[in-house]
Amino acid sequence: MGTNAPEVPSEEYIITVMAKDRPGIIAAITRTLFEMGGNVTELSQTVMRGYFTIILSASLPPGWEPEEIKKRIEAAEPEMELSAYVRRYDPVPLFVPKETDQGAYILTVQGKDRPGIIAQVSTYLASQGINIEDFYAQAVGDRFTMVLQIRPEDPWTADHLRLDLEAICSELGINAYLLHQDIFHATSEVGAIRRLVRRPSRGD
Amino acid sequence: MLQTEDILMTLRMFQDENCDVRTVTLGISLLDCAGPNIDVVCKKAQQKIRDLAGRLVELGRRTSERYGIPIVNYRVAVSPVSLWAAGHGAPGMIRVAKALDAVAREIGVDFVGGFSASVEKGTTDADQELIAALPEALGSTERVCGAVNVASSRAGINMDAILAVSRSLKALAERTADRDGFGCAKFVVFANMPDDNPFMAGATHGIGEPECVINIGVSGPGVVKRAVERLRSTEVHPTLGDIAEEIKCTAYRVTRIGELIGNELAGRLGVPFGIVDLSLAPTPRVGDSVGEILQMMGGRTGRCGGHDGGLGPPHRCG
Incomplete structure (x- = not known):
């Protein structure tokens, strides 16, 4: 990621890479892009059950x-099997969330694992036009936990979703x-609580 | 960035550990309501409470909806009645109590506190009238709470006042005998009463407080007990330092929730935010007592109890 990126004409790309996790994957990817004259502007990686995704x-x-x-990324280190x-990159979004000063909500679902939990909850949220902004789910033994970040447009919607x-x-x-x-x-x-609290007009 | 582990730890406080915002108390100064005509005094007091606390419950519910956290009780604490309703005799005091009760019911708050006096060093005429009015004032009203401070470390004990208060208390118990003497549950006898106190039944809006202020009470015992319990189940021999650290972190989480709700509600009401009380007062629910925390830490206690009358709605009072 360069803070002093040269101001020359460029094109933006979104790239995902998956492989079995091991040291050196990010080095292989970013070195390849650097050698192609590229500059990384944003990056997020995760490792799940020994598999790396970026x-x-x-x-x-x-x-x-x-x-x-x-081809170049995959050929960078063939033994890594990237x-x-x-x-x-297409800057035009397919979905524009409604403007809201509401902030995000965290939905947590916990209980005995069974097939279809994620499907049912996400299908319901989709039917309400609610976008899932972040998602984590894990089953340990028969205990299932999922944590989602969503953004209802107002407290009444949040209350309705909750019920x-x-x-x-x-x-x-x-x-x-x-x-x-x-x-x-x-x-x-x-941090100070005051940073979190919005200041609505009196009687809001 | 929020961590899943932190989310689950906070969630557990609501899910299993009885964490809620137990009380929201709006303190209101009624010193400017004093006057020569008791009808006018009552009307001014009612109007001021209506103006400042009229939307307390509604805006509290909205705040509760926004954050997804229940608020159990709404209360109002006013300046000690003996200070602003003096000069109208015991009947005047009773009129004031009834006026406070009516406006509390009208705006939907569970209790209104402040039918109180401080007599540790001496008793004024108004204090005597208030003490004499206690049986009828608290016995014939539903939501009015009162308190009398009879002693302090500095001034000593006012034995005459204790006698007068005892007689009134006995009369109040007899008067509300059909409700298990519930009138007395709305009354506190203090030594070293703090200048201001947002906690029922002894709540008053003291001298030195602003015109109006929001105070929050959050429930502590259940959450702290479970935190200590968890620590003991995961560590073989936790030291007192380990337990203290766990309680400190848990108390931080609980009080911060109170601070968040209090600040938000204060903003909505347009009044300053005051304090958060991490209440040690028990509720009748099993696992919600400070005594059980001491037992969990290895101490021995008798029947578990709390320090301060954590007065819930009448049907919950235990």
């Missing part, structure tokens, strides 16, 4: 075909909790 945004000099970038996927989700999850024999993210910021961080 998604990154990079700008490269104009003219590189996505297929060529993919699987890459590359797309040209529906509690009912859906109750049918599945599990528990759902929907709490404002500021609760978790307040309990897990040291």
